[in-house]
Amino acid sequence: MYCLCLTSNIKQPNLPQLTCCGINGPKDWATNSLPIPDSCCAAREITAGTAAACTPETAHPDGCLNKLVGLFQDIAVVLGGVGLGIAFIQLLGVIFACCLARSIRSQYETV
Numbered sequence: 001m002y003c004l005c006l007t008s009n010i011k012q013p014n015l016p017q018l019t020c021c022g023i024n025g026p027k028d029w030a031t032n033s034l035p036i037p038d039s040c041c042a043a044r045e046i047t048a049g050t051a052a053a054c055t056p057e058t059a060h061p062d063g064c065l066n067k068l069v070g071l072f073q074d075i076a077v078v079l080g081g082v083g084l085g086i087a088f089i090q091l092l093g094v095i096f097a098c099c100l101a102r103s104i105r106s107q108y109e110t111v
Helices: 026-031 062-111
Strands: none
Touching: none
8 A cells, every 4th residue: 555645845756757646546536635636637728828738638737657567677787787886897997906916926027
């Protein structure tokens, strides 16, 4: 079970590329007294220079939880690849350091 803890002091994250609203959908906002944030609205009418309030009908229908999990999984693959690349470079450095130490040691013995 997820806790949807919202206060009016906290600025909602602006994630326009995700096009989502709430954890499971815009109905999450129906359980509290706060209005649906502007970042949830797909399209709103503007009359007399002010935008109409966002409603569940105009909000993005999908929740953000599944989209964020997918986004983090994509990022994790990239970070894992970068980590493996750095580990490989470190391993090459250790191998070259051992080769250099062996070469220096063999030169001391021949002199």
